[in-house]
């Protein structure tokens with residue numbers, strides 16, 4: 001899961017002696033304090049963002065380490081000659097109940113880099129986009145894998161807002177200076193795989209956001225339907241007292257194909273109806289589905 005978030009540059013200037021030592025551990029030649037420009041940036045924190053996601057507080061130290069040595073590039077060009085800055089130190093800072101990764105980066109002065117330094121000083125390149133890969137995201141309500149539990153980001157459950165918690169950092173990528181402060185609704189790019197473009201990116205680029213959103217919603221409905229199907233099969237298995245425990249049944253249905261699940265549900269339903277014909281004939285129940293629902297949602 002690739003994550004990209006916008007962040008801000010804090011202006012600094014000349015490195016301290018300790019910073020210069022760290023910088024030189026990353027630089028090829030030995031640089032002097034006059035040759036480098038140092039600035040800091042806030043990479044990511046553990047607060048819920050506009051995507052209703054947040055980084056796991058416990059994941060920040062490992063993620064901070066992954067950012068050390070990563071380069072900063074102008075715009076989103078991934079070519080080596082446009083790399084201008086390098087992160088030489090990171091630290092997890094805790095302030096007012098918020099934990100965040102603070103990074104220090106340097107730019108080697110001279111030539112093209114001086115223009116970027118001037119832009120940073122002038123506040124033009126204050127926005128930075130950072131990317132990383134996270135292992136998985138957990139649902140804040142139940143702790144399960146988000147997307148598999150049925151809870152939805154942005155919904156409230158017993159007064160608690162559901163969000164996705166990004167866990168287990170895998171890698172950190174280059175950061176990019178964004179000349180124009182992010183104007184896209186979320187200012188975030190995400191996708192699967194490393195450095196690959198996502199369907200969402202393409203939809204944005206070619207003005208197909210509406211279609212993308214419609215597809216996304218349909219996929220969500222599809223997932224909900226599947227979840228219902230899984231639940232129905234598990235309930236029927238339990239109702240028919242097949243002997244397997246619920247966690248076992250849940251694991252089995254999770255990996256089953258949708259078509260097989262539908263067939264299994266129909267077969268179980270038939271068996272259930274044969275065993276409990278009286279319940280099925282109750283006039284108020286209105287359909288097989290509700291017999292199972294009302295019979296076993298005690």
Ligand SMILES: [Zn+2]
Nearest residue numbers: 139142149151
């Ligand atoms: Zn959940």
